[in-house]
Amino acid sequence: xxxxxxxxxxxxxxxxxxxxxxxxxxxxxxxxxxxxxxxxxxxxxxxxxxxxxxxxxxxxxxxxxxxxxxxxxxxxxxxxxxxxxxxxxxxxxxxxxxxxxxxxxxxxxxxxxxxxxxxxxxxxxxxxxxxxxxxxxxxxxxxxxxxxxxxxxxxxxxxxxxxxxxxxxxxxxxxxxxxxxxxxxxxxxxxxxxxxxxxxxxxxxxxxxxxxxxxxxxxxxxxxxxxxxxxxxxxxxxxxxxxxxxxxxxxxxxxxxxxx
Amino acid sequence: xxxxxxxxxxxxxxxxxxxxxxxxxxxxxxxxxxxxxxxxxxxxxxxxxxxxxxxxxxxxxxxxxxxxxxxxxxxxxxxxxxxxxxxxxxxxxxxxxxxxxxxxxxxxxxxxxxxxxxxxxxxxxxxxxxxxxxxxxxxxxxxxxxxxxxxxxxxxxxxxxxxxxxxxxxxxxxxxxxxxxxxxxxxxxxxxxxxxxxxxxxxxxxxxxxxxxxxxxxxxxxxxxxxxxxxxxxxxxxxxxxxxxxxxxxxxxxxxxxxxxxxxxxxxxxxxxxxxxxxxxxxxxxxxxxxxxxxxxxxxxxxxxxxxxxxxxxxxxxxxxxxxxxxxxxxxxxxxxxxxxxxxxxxxxxxxxxxxxxxxxxxxxxxxxxxxxxxxxxxxxxxxxxxxxxxxxxxxxxxxxxxxxxxxxxxxxxxxxxxxxxxxxxxxxxxxxxxxxxxxxxxxxxxxxxxxxxxxxxxxxxxxxxxxxxxxxxxxxxxxxxxxxxxxxxxxxxxxxxxxxxxxxxxxxxxxxxxxxxxxxxxxxxxxxxxxxxxxxxxxxxxxxxxxxxxxxxxxxxxxxxxxxxxxxxx
Numbered sequence: 001x002x003x004x005x006x007x008x009x010x011x012x013x014x015x016x017x018x019x020x021x022x023x024x025x026x027x028x029x030x031x032x033x034x035x036x037x038x039x040x041x042x043x044x045x046x047x048x049x050x051x052x053x054x055x056x057x058x059x060x061x062x063x064x065x066x067x068x069x070x071x072x073x074x075x076x077x078x079x080x081x082x083x084x085x086x087x088x089x090x091x092x093x094x095x096x097x098x099x100x101x102x103x104x105x106x107x108x109x110x111x112x113x114x115x116x117x118x119x120x121x122x123x124x125x126x127x128x129x130x131x132x133x134x135x136x137x138x139x140x141x142x143x144x145x146x147x148x149x150x151x152x153x154x155x156x157x158x159x160x161x162x163x164x165x166x167x168x169x170x171x172x173x174x175x176x177x178x179x180x181x182x183x184x185x186x187x188x189x190x191x192x193x194x195x196x197x198x199x200x201x202x203x204x205x206x207x208x209x210x211x212x213x214x215x216x217x218x219x220x221x222x223x224x225x226x227x228x229x230x231x232x233x234x235x236x237x238x239x240x241x242x243x244x245x246x247x248x249x250x251x252x253x254x255x256x257x258x259x260x
Numbered sequence: 261x262x263x264x265x266x267x268x269x270x271x272x273x274x275x276x277x278x279x280x281x282x283x284x285x286x287x288x289x290x291x292x293x294x295x296x297x298x299x300x301x302x303x304x305x306x307x308x309x310x311x312x313x314x315x316x317x318x319x320x321x322x323x324x325x326x327x328x329x330x331x332x333x334x335x336x337x338x339x340x341x342x343x344x345x346x347x348x349x350x351x352x353x354x355x356x357x358x359x360x361x362x363x364x365x366x367x368x369x370x371x372x373x374x375x376x377x378x379x380x381x382x383x384x385x386x387x388x389x390x391x392x393x394x395x396x397x398x399x400x401x402x403x404x405x406x407x408x409x410x411x412x413x414x415x416x417x418x419x420x421x422x423x424x425x426x427x428x429x430x431x432x433x434x435x436x437x438x439x440x441x442x443x444x445x446x447x448x449x450x451x452x453x454x455x456x457x458x459x460x461x462x463x464x465x466x467x468x469x470x471x472x473x474x475x476x477x478x479x480x481x482x483x484x485x486x487x488x489x490x491x492x493x494x495x496x497x498x499x500x501x502x503x504x505x506x507x508x509x510x511x512x513x514x515x516x517x518x519x520x521x522x523x524x525x526x527x528x529x530x531x532x533x534x535x536x537x538x539x540x541x542x543x544x545x546x547x548x549x550x551x552x553x554x555x556x557x558x559x560x561x562x563x564x565x566x567x568x569x570x571x572x573x574x575x576x577x578x579x580x581x582x583x584x585x586x587x588x589x590x591x592x593x594x595x596x597x598x599x600x601x602x603x604x605x606x607x608x609x610x611x612x613x614x615x616x617x618x619x620x621x622x623x624x625x626x627x628x629x630x631x632x633x634x635x636x637x638x639x640x641x642x643x644x645x646x647x648x649x650x651x652x653x654x655x656x657x658x659x660x661x662x663x664x665x666x667x668x669x670x671x672x673x674x675x676x677x678x679x680x681x682x683x684x685x686x687x688x689x690x691x692x693x694x695x696x697x698x699x700x701x702x703x704x705x706x707x708x709x710x711x712x713x714x715x716x717x718x719x720x721x722x723x724x725x726x727x728x729x730x731x732x733x734x735x736x737x738x739x740x741x742x743x744x745x746x747x748x749x750x751x752x753x754x755x756x757x758x759x760x761x762x763x764x765x766x767x768x769x770x771x772x773x774x775x776x777x778x779x780x781x782x783x784x785x786x787x788x789x790x791x792x793x794x795x796x797x798x799x800x801x802x803x804x805x806x807x808x809x810x811x812x813x814x815x816x817x818x819x820x821x822x823x824x825x826x827x828x829x830x831x
Contacts, residue, residue: 072749072795072797073797075721075722075797075798075829075830075831076796076797076831078721078722078831079721079830079831080831082721082831097662107725108725110722110829111722111723111724111725111828111829112695112722112723112725113681113721113722113723114689114693114719114720114721114722114723114828115681115683115693116683116689116692116693116714116716116719117716117717117719117720117721118716118721119716120716120717120719120721121721121831125680125681125682125683125693126680128680128681129666129678129679129680129698130678130679130680130681130695131669131673131677131678131679132676132677132679132695133677134673134677138672138673141672142669142673145665145668145669146665148665149661149662149664149665150661151661151662151665152662152665202796203795203796203797203798204796205754205792205794205795205796206792206796207792207796207798207830208796209831233831234717
């Protein structure tokens with residue numbers, strides 16, 4: 001009994017300190033995101049944003065990390081990233097382009113974008129400017145250059161082997177917020193980062209993706225995101241996404257049910 | 261060569277040499293008698309007999325010799341066995357006329373340090389069908405920069421002999437008032453370097469043999485049979501008689517050599533309209549110093565461009581090192597620009613890239629001369645505003661803003677890296693789309709190839725750079741895959757959709773070629789399947805070939821059985 005009270009008091013003290021610290025940080029660097037907000041196009045995820053985030057969407061000005069659950073999920077990561085990029089582009093001018101850069105390793109492992117399939121993900125070939133294999137420093141440099149150009153609606157940087165270090169992540173994040181344009185980082189590996197959001201994607205049977213929102217740096221009082229959703233991008237009807245807990249095997253629609 | 265005075269021509273020569281004196285046109289002709297042989301190898305040794313060989317009339321024959329081989333008794337068009345019998349230690353190499361011509365062109369670019377106006381030699385074909393390598397330089401008004409004509413010729417000879425690509429080259433040169441005279445004197449003058457004072461072309465040429473007039477070998481033979489052993493002997497005849505006997509060409513050549521008929525020089529590169537140049541008293545090695553000099557030149561060039569309402573589409577920067585090696589940087593611009601700051605930024609990017617990269621910018625003992633040329637320009641209607649301004653400014657012209665970005669990306673990453681996808685009319689998936697540089701993609705019209713109509717959802721978002729062979733276990737040979745091993749990982753297939761059959765394009769010229777590791781890759785039918793494994797990863801794989809029709813164990817040689825390939829990944 002004697003121990004409990006000081007512990008509570010301690011906790012309260014800590015909470016108070018944290019609040020004060022957050023307030024201080026807010027004064028110097030308001031986390032209020034700038035730039036127009038987009039909806040992701042996946043019902044459940046958008047519902048979460050509507051419920052918890054003031055702007056009811058994903059802000060343009062910022063770095064959004066999309067990370068792979070395992071190395072094999074890189075294709076799903078890029079698929080999700082393309083979806084988001086398409087939403088960002090729809091939000092901007094009609095002739096905006098998507099700058100899509102890949103490191104040498106990412107090209108070798110995952111291949112090049114295939115233009116005839118872009119339409120299925122809301123993009124078109126003439127919108128895509130592609131950097132076909134560069135080094136990691138060059139990739140980040142290109143992303144920063146793209147932020148200085150008004151006609152690039154979104155840039156998507158894919159690296160399957162390394163993540164930018166915190167310094168560069170913060171640099172990119174500040175630049176993106178100042179430019180009010182998004183940078184999507186599709187990463188096979190993650191580290192410390194200053195990104196606004198971080199998503200963790202894994203492939204799911206039945207043409208689905210398991211999407212987890214690991215980090216959301218829009219304000220300090222947002223409750224921690226739910227564990228995740230499973231989304232089915234190819235299904236056109238409204239309830240594209242299902243909370244992860246409710247997923248059952250019966251939801252899967254195999255392309256061709258094997259007769260064995 | 262006779263030392264007697266040339267016989268007086270019967271027909272008075274028209275006094276065109278007087279006009280030459282007025283215009284003061286001065287031409288240098290350079291002749292490299294053994295160009296192809298002497299420049300073909302980096303480790304060329306002038307003391308050893310060396311010959312270039314080629315298949316000609318069913319035998320390996322000598323098509324190029326060096327001086328030592330000529331001295332040893334070898335001659336062009338000799339067969340290789342004969343040559344080996346005569347000179348057992350003759351060194352040989354296969355002839356590559358394109359390479360020799362390319363080297364000559366490179367040499368011509370290098371010679372731009374003397375004059376911007378450098379032309380191809382228009383030599384007639386020789387009797388044995390060999391190419392004659394020579395260059396023509398219009399150096400009117402240039403010689404005083406190099407300390408006079410003799411000093412200039414000596415400088416050219418010395419530098420060429422020291423230049424890495426043409427070390428120890430045999431060269432003869434002449435400077436005269438007309439192309440014809442310089443050409444003839446370079447080849448037939450008794451001295452290696454000959455200089456004809458202004459207005460004395462006719463006297464010098466009249467002493468030479470008729471072959472000095474750039475005549476066809478049939479005409480030279482005819483002259484010999486008629487006993488005409490000098491140009492003067494030929495010039496003695498009335499022109500009408502000559503024309504009747506030889507046709508119009510020798511008369512034209514004679515008049516051109518004597519400076520009576522005009523002839524223009526056909527330059528490799530037209531002299532640049534917009535050019536900034538810096539000659540340094542001392543070699544500069546630091547990249548930072550070079551960047552400063554380049555910035556100054558960019559300012560100068562931009563001012564020139566703006567004054568005439570032009571924008572540069574390509575910039576060529578040539579750096580001449582003190583050991584005569586020329587470094588060239590070409591900078592294509594996405595959009596015509598006359599903005600000095602933009603140019604400077606691009607060059608800085610390129611220079612840091614070069615000095616950091618593995619290849620490196622090797623300034624050697626220092627850069628002596630810098631030359632910046634707007635190689636391609638086009639009219640720009642409005643003066644260009646700052647390329648990095650806010651969106652509002654570019655609302656009307658977003659392409660211009662993109663152009664600036666493309667330039668920066670290309671100058672650092674290379675034009676082949678910054679690409680856009682353009683459709684191509686083909687059913688073979690990897691040929692249905694091609695990546696071209698953004699510069700090229702912008703230049704081409706919007707719809708030059710009708711894309712093959714396919715449903716987007718049936719194609720993978722990512723295509724491997726080349727199809728990768730995989731191990732597949734299928735239920736039946738012609739059936740869907742059951743287990744797939746790709747990059748040493750086993751995937752259990754839970755569902756498969758297919759096959760989508762894509763036949764070879766028999767009408768295409770690519771049929772029969774077999775790029776990649778799998779033989780006969782384009783001649784077989786492909787069956788594509790979209791598969792999903794237990795983890796939910798989705799792939800696009802195909803079987804190359806059909807078991808019943810395109811595979812037959814009995815044929816000789818036996819055909820390869822159909823193989824499976826991984827081609828793409830669905831997200």
